[in-house]
Amino acid sequence: MTELWASPATTVVYQSALKASSSLRLRYQVARIVRKRVTFTVPFWPFFAWLRRFPVEPLRDSYVQSTDFLVQDLDQALRGHPHWTDSAPTRSRALSIVQQVHLAFSAVGKDDPRVSAQLESLHGEFRAEVLRRLRNTDEPALRLDRADWATLQEHEAQIRRENRLQSFDLSVANLEQHLERLRQTSLSVTSGSIYLLEGSYGSGKSEQAEAWLTQQIERYRLGEGAPVPIHVGARVVEQISLEDRLKSEVGLITLRARGVALVIDGLDEIRSERASRVLEDANALVMKYPASKILLTSRLGVLDGHLLLTETNHHVQAPLDTEAALSLIDTVSGTRPHEALQNPAFKENVKLPFFALAAAVVQRDGKTQLSRAGLMRALVAKALRRPGMVRTSVGTAEIARLLEQLAVNGTRRDRSDGMSEPERLTLLETGLVRRSDDDDQIHFTLPLLEQWFAAQRFQNDPQLIEEATRSSAEFEIWRWALAIALDESSWDTYNDIIMRCLAQDLGAGFWLIRESSRRSSRIEKAPNDPGLQARRVEHTVGYVKRTVPLYKELVFPLPAKDEHLVFDVNVNRGLINIGWYSTPETPVGSQQGDNPEELPLPLARWGVAPTAEKTWPWDHVRNGFNSGVDVRFWQHLDLGYPGGLWERERRFSLAAQLLDPRRGPQPYRIGLESLRTRLDEILQHVDLESLESFESGRLKVSGAEFRDLVNWARKCPHAEIERLVPSPMADPNTVDTAEDLYPRQLVDKYLLEAHGFGSEMYDQASDGLFSSFKWRWQEPDGALRGVIGVSEDSPMYRTGLDRIVTKIAVPAHLLDDIENEYGAPFDRSSNGRARFRTSAGDGGESLREAAFTVLDRERYPGSGGPPQIWSSSLLRTSGGRPASLIAHDWFRNNLSAVGLERVLSDGRRFH
DSSP, X not given: OHHHIIIIIIHHHHHHHXXXXXXHHHHHHXXXXXXXXXXXXXXXXXXXXXXXXXXXXXXXXXXXXXXXXXXXXXXXXXXXXXXXXXXXXXXXXXXXHHHHHHHHHHHHHTSOTHHHHHHXXXXXXXXXXHHHXXXXXXXXXXXXXXXXXXXXXXXXXHHHHHHHHHTTTXXXXXXXXXXXXXXXXXXXXXXXXXXXXEEOTTSOHHHHHHHHHHHHHHHHHHOTTSOEEEEEEHHHHSSSOHHHHHHHHTOHHHHHHHOEEEEEEOGGGSOHHHHHHHHHHHHHHHHHSTTOEEEEEEETTSSTTOTTOOSSSXXXXXXXXXXXXXXXXXXXXXXXXXXXXXXXXHHHHTTSHHHHHHHHHHHHTTOOOOSHHHHHXXXXXXXXXXXXXXXXXXXXXXXXXXXXXXXXXXXXXXXXXXXXXXXXXXXXXXXXXXXXXXXXXXXXXSHHHHHHHHHHHHHHOHHHHHHHXXXXXXXXXXXXXXXXXXXXXXXXXXXXXXXXXHHHOHHHHHHHHHHHHHTOOOOXXXXXXXXXXXXXXXXXXXXXXXXXXXXXXXXXXXXXXXXXXXXXXXXXXTEEEEEEEEESXXXXXXXXXSSOOOOOOOSEEEEEOOOXXXXXXXXXXXXXXXXXXXXXXXXXXXXXXXXXXXXXHHHHHHHHXXXXXXXXXXXXXXXXXXXXXXXXXXXXXXXXXXXXXXXXXXXXXXXXXXXXHHHHHHHOOXXXXXXXXXXXXXXXXXXXSGGGGSOHHHHHHHHHHHHHHHHHHHHHHHHXXXXXXXTTTSOTTOOOEEEEEEEEEOTTOOSTXXXXXXXXXXXXXXXXXXXXXXXXXXXXXXXXSEEEEEOOSSTTHHHHHHHHHHHHHTTOOOTTOSOOOOOHHXXXXXXXXXXXXXXXXXXXXXXXXXXXXXSSOSSOOOO
């Protein structure tokens, strides 16, 4: 199309302009023709002055390039006239004028009467191409009218869609029916809010987001008050402020006046902590510019546990129903894969649009693939052998090698694609890559293709697996390619990669187990070798038992004193049983059969029905972790340092419950003499050394915890022990009404101290018990945790007890900077790790702005997350362990982010 603009239109207009250039009368005639044809006022004499010095030479260039130059030149020439103000869409008006100048020159030249019709017919695409060139200017959305901005956004959406379809060698016309269905099921995002669209790879998130954006574009074209539609990739805003990017894209004046209807696509393509920051930036943006609304897309498993996400503001992309998937295949290929439909796994796979298109492309060639891996491989093979490709001396294997190297370079985020220009040209012919708009580098048309080719390199380069698993930072960028590699790997390779990741970082290993298990294609036949399955699970559990101390400590049963914990695996009628035993003798070994050798009663037993996939033993062990941590979190004796805050709060809470089984409000101090007396009473009825657990009313603790309290009470030199966090309740004897029982000053001090100690507890457990988890939750430089917040009265209640707290976890050494940025003093906890003040009445918006300004300036990811609502019910139940509960909530969100959603409960627990 660009060539058409350049010839014959450009040539004819250029020749016409040359003939008119020597005559002021002809230029005057052009000026009058143009003023009559446009619908707005054109200041005649400044315009005619511009025509008198009309630069004819640019008309030698293509129509688009010459128009780009002339529009900017004309806009600058008319800028000083009162009828041509900065507040008007001056670039759109200049563009209309220049187009009419082209037409007028062709008319007065009378060389080719077809030129006018030709230029008119190219109006839509021509205008969009010129608008792309005019975009980089001050306040672009202000200088372009709504119709032109809408045209620009539609054109760019079309280009993005064509890029995605390029890999399938399809056009947008092939998918019109599918796209229409997406438009009919567009998401609803309200002004002043963010919305996260999640889904597995190939689920069509980007297309669904484009459908929503198309809807916003049309509303903007028709409505004066509609927000400005715009699309940005997550990679574009991972290193810079989202607000700064939008100021350059649409302009500050427009952002303030109208807001934006923004799509941020591909949060899974950037590091997780940066994805978290982009989500937080988006939330801050809609609060600052409430006319705005933002739709973000990401794969599952990137923002799990993020505190900004609620039941109402994120959604998992639903797969196509079977009929819609088959209709899509039928439309593209011309026929349905009837034979493949006999396999239920195939029907599940093609419900994801990417694999439906891949199946259609394969079906069009008369072939069939059932698995996702097979569909990917067939799609790539077809692209590498695309008809018309210039092969010269480069064979298919060499092209595949180059694509793998490009994928490795892209995954590493190298600045250069590492390709020579001839290699780039060769790879561009496959349709799997495209040139960047900003430079000459090439990139894959779809992130999934980059990750698939990187996964292929793992098979031939063991050193690359070592690179991907040697640190948390490396795993972060390679994790999707590793997950894809696991889909096609053998049992031995799968185990090798999983064990490498678990040894490096439990969070990374568990995330990878979940990611590989979730996408199991279920194509393998049911297992017919129970003995093999039993050996696999024995191998898996044995590895965990030997090499992952935290796992063993929190999940596996505890052996009796002077005994060892061993396990036995046996198969009984196809069911695999794992028994855990505390015994001085090692069991005979794994048994396969209906009558396993008699063993003592197990401490615990797992019964498992194996599936065909190689992932099931690891997935089952991971589920074991999910089921065993919550209770031990509260009873563990070594969450922090010996004698540290965890022990202090745990011991005080246990002592108070022993003295008052009703578990009422705990006192501020406990006398050691009364505690020793109570313990002596209990010890008359129990054997302390053999005690496995202790129960009294609703109180139930392990024997180890009870022994710890007894031994500590016997040795403690003090007469009293103090509660770690002061109670928010006043002395009942000093108040007249129930509302006065929780005065505001005590509640505020309680909040402050609980968060201060909770921050310190979090660090202690991060360095101790949870030190095996580093990926995605610790501050990048090991900074200590702090928390800053503002509190305000709940609008629903009148008592000081009911408070709403907006709080943000940040590195402790930045608390001073955030306080200074906020511009008002905060109250400080006794350990200096928490700061709170009464809210300015803006729902915490000014605190968020100050905190994120400092975090951005200091290059921190803000891993503590966004504001949280502090429940008033916690204050009413303040007799438990409030600082431990705060740390518990932070750890719960952290563990959810690495795929351990059920490890810690989301309910409030008070011990």
